[in-house]
Amino acid sequence: MTMIIRGGTVVNADRAFRADVMTFGDKIVAVGENLEAPHSARVIDAHGQYVMPGGIDTHTHMNLPFMGTVTQDDFFTGTAAGLAGGTTTIMDFVIPSPQQSLLEAFHTWRGWAQKAAGDYTFHVAVTWWDDSVREEMGILVRDHGVNSFKHFMAYKNAIMADDETLVNSFRRALELGAIPTVHAENGELVFQLQQDLLRRGLTGPSSHPLSRPPAVEAEAANRAITIAGVLNTPLYIVHVSCAESLEAIARARANGQRVYGEALAGHLVIDDSVYRSADPEFAAGHVMSPPFRSKHHQAALWHGLQAGNLHTTATDHCTFCAAQKAAGKDDFTKIPNGCGGVEERMAVVWDAGVNTGRLTPSEFVRVTSANAAQIFNMYPRKGVIAVGSDADIVVWDPEGTRTISAKTQHAKGGFNVFEGRTVRGIPSTTMAAGKVVFDRGVLMAEEGAGRYVERPAFVPVSAKS
The missing domain is CATH 3.20.20.140 (Metal-dependent hydrolases)
Incomplete structure (x- = not known):
């Protein structure tokens, strides 16, 4: 399925710039202004928000x-x-x-x-x-x-x-x-x-x-x-x-x-x-x-x-x-x-x-x-909004707030070390492998959807194995 995130500011480690981001399947396929997308594409409105890896x-x-x-x-x-x-x-x-x-x-x-x-x-x-x-x-x-x-x-x-x-x-x-x-x-x-x-x-x-x-x-x-x-x-x-x-x-x-x-x-x-x-x-x-x-x-x-x-x-x-x-x-x-x-x-x-x-x-x-x-040698598959990278994307609302509490957390254990802290700046939408898994407070995580990520070795000093 094609997804397009419109109107946001893409933030990478090297720069921030205004752009739409389009994904197909589990990859980012286009980054640019005013991208054309198929009529069937799902649109995520990111106006006033950041789009980050x-x-x-x-x-x-x-x-x-x-x-x-x-x-x-x-x-x-x-x-x-x-x-x-x-x-x-x-x-x-x-x-x-x-x-x-x-x-x-x-x-x-x-x-x-x-x-x-x-x-x-x-x-x-x-x-x-x-x-x-x-x-x-x-x-x-x-x-x-x-x-x-x-x-x-x-x-x-x-x-x-x-x-x-x-x-x-x-x-x-x-x-x-x-x-x-x-x-x-x-x-x-x-x-x-x-x-x-x-x-x-x-x-x-x-x-x-x-x-x-x-x-x-x-x-x-x-x-x-x-x-x-x-x-x-x-x-x-x-x-x-x-x-x-x-x-x-x-x-x-x-x-x-x-x-x-x-x-x-x-x-x-x-x-x-x-x-x-x-x-x-x-x-x-x-x-x-x-x-x-x-x-x-x-x-x-x-x-x-x-x-x-x-x-x-x-x-x-x-x-x-x-x-x-x-x-x-x-x-x-x-x-x-x-x-x-x-x-x-x-x-x-x-x-x-x-x-x-x-x-x-x-x-x-x-x-x-x-x-x-x-x-850890996962770049640029991970860690950047770029064509060819995994469609792991967070749409970040810099004005959104959340008061952290064990009562509302999704993690288990019944305790939160950040209890009572109100934070400004929260995810509005999270995409993982091209799928929306969290959207405006609703978690849609699927058991078993995660993938094991192999990380290649760096150039070894010795050819010994």
């Missing part, structure tokens, strides 16, 4: 088994919520257990994702190392379109990767034309600080940020950057939350390293006062890692986005209900780590970024879709 959330966890439980959102409910917020592609994580085959875990996640309503792709975590992991990394890149590998520097006695694993995996990624990514926190320090707090009887959720201060993140970020620098591999650091980590990234980039940083929407607007709430259920609802930081760090993250040292915005969408969070009511280390946000990211970043003058509309597109598509 659908958002790419570089960091989600749907259907994740974690800390003895499983997230509330599966791949259908999570991607459907994303579509309602203008996000048309998610990058989720395959996380093998220690000693588990990477390929076995990958196929498990692919099975879970069959019900996705929006497009999806995977980072694959390296949680242990031997020759079989090395071989399977090659198979994932060559046969399954995986070009990024995740390394958790935290979660001791679970999925933490030690330095030997980091070095071996980074080197292998470089050979394959893939990019290593890291969760940067010093897992040993976190563990020791947690034990110290518990011994002192400080068992509530207010202890969570005390066990993960900025210094433990900064140390791990610096270590990962140093390893990448020695091996001459690029590096992507997920959920950068503090000024010290940002400084490490900026310093490395100034020295010519290819280091990329990701900021979470929550870290940009929520501060650590949430952990001091008199309501332990409210405080536990905000437990995620790294934790929310002080306003000083929020300001630094915005500066990082503005200066180009942070490149993407994400959510780390990982939803747990109050009953699941209550597993840690007597021991904060047992609170399942995770918060939602896939539905809210775009509007929160627009409201706190564009409406305040911190970001231009084109910079907004850069940090919500275009950079992600380029860093």
Whole structure:
């Protein structure tokens, strides 16, 4: 079916311009003023609105088994919520257990994702190392379109990767034309600080940020950057939350390293006062890692986005209900780590970024879709309004408002870290693969309509496979 979006202002990462956008099937087929369309074409009126590439959330966890439980959102409910917020592609994580085959875990996640309503792709975590992991990394890149590998520097006695694993995996990624990514926190320090707090009887959720201060993140970020620098591999650091980590990234980039940083929407607007709430259920609802930081760090993250040292915005969408969070009511280390946000990211970043003058509309597109598509080799299929690109499009009403609430969200879990925040600038229509999936408050997501996105390797340094 032919669709035409008329009268809007197209916003790409490089420029904004007045144009109609026509789609046929799942592709954009024309961009220009006063386009002629078949009489049978469906017309979407975008006058007074922006027409932007659908958002790419570089960091989600749907259907994740974690800390003895499983997230509330599966791949259908999570991607459907994303579509309602203008996000048309998610990058989720395959996380093998220690000693588990990477390929076995990958196929498990692919099975879970069959019900996705929006497009999806995977980072694959390296949680242990031997020759079989090395071989399977090659198979994932060559046969399954995986070009990024995740390394958790935290979660001791679970999925933490030690330095030997980091070095071996980074080197292998470089050979394959893939990019290593890291969760940067010093897992040993976190563990020791947690034990110290518990011994002192400080068992509530207010202890969570005390066990993960900025210094433990900064140390791990610096270590990962140093390893990448020695091996001459690029590096992507997920959920950068503090000024010290940002400084490490900026310093490395100034020295010519290819280091990329990701900021979470929550870290940009929520501060650590949430952990001091008199309501332990409210405080536990905000437990995620790294934790929310002080306003000083929020300001630094915005500066990082503005200066180009942070490149993407994400959510780390990982939803747990109050009953699941209550597993840690007597021991904060047992609170399942995770918060939602896939539905809210775009509007929160627009409201706190564009409406305040911190970001231009084109910079907004850069940090919500275009950079992600380029860093992870999905561009120009994703991340741009252009002929030949996927018809993943959000028509954005800059004057539309929404008051965020768990009562009206599409995501599961019954809690929203942005509760009560009124945002100005929301999607009026979302198209995914050429179909209207959200229109003026009505969600029309279809289970199983999402497609797996293969991401080709970059030019490898070595021909080894």
